[in-house]
Amino acid sequence: MTAEIFFCHVTPSGRGAIATTVVWGGQAIEAIRQRFRPKRQGRELGAPNSVVYGFWQTHNSGAGEDVVLSFDDQEKCSIHSHGGIVSRRLIADSLIASGASEVPASEYETRTCPNFWLVEIRQALQQAASSLAALCLLDQLACWSTWPAQIDQLLTRGRRDEAIRQIDAVLRRSTVGLHLTLPWNVVLGGRPNVGKSSLINALLGYERTIVSALPGTTRDIVRQQTVFSGWPVTLSDTAGIREAAGEIERIGVEFTQREIRQADALIGVFDASEPWTETQQLFLDQMQPDLIVFNKRDLARADTRRPAGIFVSATQRQGLDELIAVLLAHLVPKDFEPKVPLPATSAMIEHLRCIRDQIATGVKSVDIALSHPRCADKNL
Numbered sequence: 001m002t003a004e005i006f007f008c009h010v011t012p013s014g015r016g017a018i019a020t021t022v023v024w025g026g027q028a029i030e031a032i033r034q035r036f037r038p039k040r041q042g043r044e045l046g047a048p049n050s051v052v053y054g055f056w057q058t059h060n061s062g063a064g065e066d067v068v069l070s071f072d073d074q075e076k077c078s079i080h081s082h083g084g085i086v087s088r089r090l091i092a093d094s095l096i097a098s099g100a101s102e103v104p105a106s107e108y109e110t111r112t113c114p115n116f117w118l119v120e121i122r123q124a125l126q127q128a129a130s131s132l133a134a135l136c137l138l139d140q141l142a143c144w145s146t147w148p149a150q151i152d153q154l155l156t157r158g159r160r161d162e163a164i165r166q167i168d169a170v171l172r173r174s175t176v177g178l179h180l181t182l183p184w185n186v187v188l189g190g191r192p193n194v195g196k197s198s199l200i201n202a203l204l205g206y207e208r209t210i211v212s213a214l215p216g217t218t219r220d221i222v223r224q225q226t227v228f229s230g231w232p233v234t235l236s237d238t239a240g241i242r243e244a245a246g247e248i249e250r251i252g253v254e255f256t257q258r259e260i261r262q263a264d265a266l267i268g269v270f271d272a273s274e275p276w277t278e279t280q281q282l283f284l285d286q287m288q289p290d291l292i293v294f295n296k297r298d299l300a301r302a303d304t305r306r307p308a309g310i311f312v313s314a315t316q317r318q319g320l321d322e323l324i325a326v327l328l329a330h331l332v333p334k335d336f337e338p339k340v341p342l343p344a345t346s347a348m349i350e351h352l353r354c355i356r357d358q359i360a361t362g363v364k365s366v367d368i369a370l371s372h373p374r375c376a377d378k379n380l
C-alpha cells in the first residue's frame, strides 16, 4: 500500500438502512483518527478484525454521525453509517478534506484485490442475473481461489501438456460461464400470424408485444429479458417472414434475418392448425431452426408429413413448460457443473487464452495465480 488514502462507497448510491464506505491506504488510520470519537474512550483503533462503535465528527454535525468501524488492519477500515444520502456525503466530504481520494465503485475490486480472477468473479457476481447465477458465482469464488495455483504447480513440475489440457477444458466452458450474467439470446421466427408474439407473451406471462389476427403485425424486433429456471434469457419477437411484403414490412424482415444470425437459439414457430405443405417444408429447410414449435395446438389438425416438434398453445398456455425445458437443454451443456472453474467474464477468457499461448510457446512459469493484467500498469 502507498501512503495515500482512498475511499469507496461500496453500497448502492440510493437510500438504504446502512451505507458502507471503505477507507484504505498507508495513512487511512490517520484520516480516521482525525474524525472518529469512540463511544468508549481509550478504544484502540486499527486492531486487525476489530469493530468499534462511535461518532464521526463532521463540520455540519455537532454530536457527529453514529458509525460502526470495522478494521481489517491499520490500512483498511469500513465505515458503516446511516444509509441516508446526506450522512454518506458528509463522511465522504470529511475524508476528502483529510486528503483522501474517492474511487468509483466499479474500480473498487480491482484496486483492493491483487487476484485478477477473484476480482472478475466478484464483478460478475454484482451482475448476476438470478439467485441461481449468484450461487454459481459464489461457487466460482472458491474454484478460482485454488485452480490457478494448481496450474502453476503443474508448470513447476514440468507438466506443461496437462496444464494446457486443463486450461482448454476451462475455456470450453466459457459460453456457459458468460451466461451467468449475460442473457442467452433466443429468437422466435416464422411466417406471419403463426403466433410468435402470442407465444412470447405467454412465455413472459404478460402482454409485452402486440398480437393481432392481421398477418404482418410485428415489424420491429421486440426484445424482453426474463429468467428460465435461473438462466437469464432475452426473447426476441420478430416480423413474420413473407415475400409479398410492403416497404416497412420488408425492412422488418431484414431485421429478422439479422437477429436470427445472432441467436443462441432460433425457435421456428409453425401453425399447427395448418396442413404441412411443401412451402412450409421449404421454409423450414431455409430457416434451419434449433427447435421446431407448432403453435395453436388447441386447433391442431393431424398431419403425418410434419417433422418432429413441440406442440404448444400460446393462448391456452399449453406445452410451455416442455418448451422451456427443451430450450434450456439446447442452450446449457449437459455436463454443466457450477463447482468446476468457469470463465465468467470476457477478460478472464482473454487472459486464459493468452496464458495458454504463453505455455504452448514454451514459457515454463507464468505465475497464473498472481497475474493481474489490468493492474500491471497501475502500480498500486
Ligand SMILES: Nc1nc2c(ncn2[C@@H]2O[C@H](COP(=O)(O)OP(=O)(O)OP(=O)(O)O)[C@@H](O)[C@H]2O)c(=O)[nH]1
Pocket (backbone or CB within 6 Å): 191, 192, 193, 194, 195, 196, 197, 198, 199, 210, 211, 212, 213, 214, 215, 216, 217, 218, 219, 238, 239, 240, 241, 295, 296, 297, 298, 299, 312, 313, 314, 315, 316
Ligand atoms: N387458437 C389459437 N390462436 C392463437 C394462438 N396463438 C396465437 N393465436 C392467434 O393467432 C393470431 C396471430 O397471433 P400473433 O401472435 O400476432 O402472430 P405473429 O406470428 O406474431 O404474427 P406477425 O406479427 O404478423 O408475424 C392472433 O389472432 C392470435 O390470437 C393459439 O395458441 N391458439
Ligand SMILES: [Mg+2]
Pocket (backbone or CB within 6 Å): 196, 197, 198, 210, 211, 217, 218, 237, 238, 240
Ligand atoms: Mg407478431
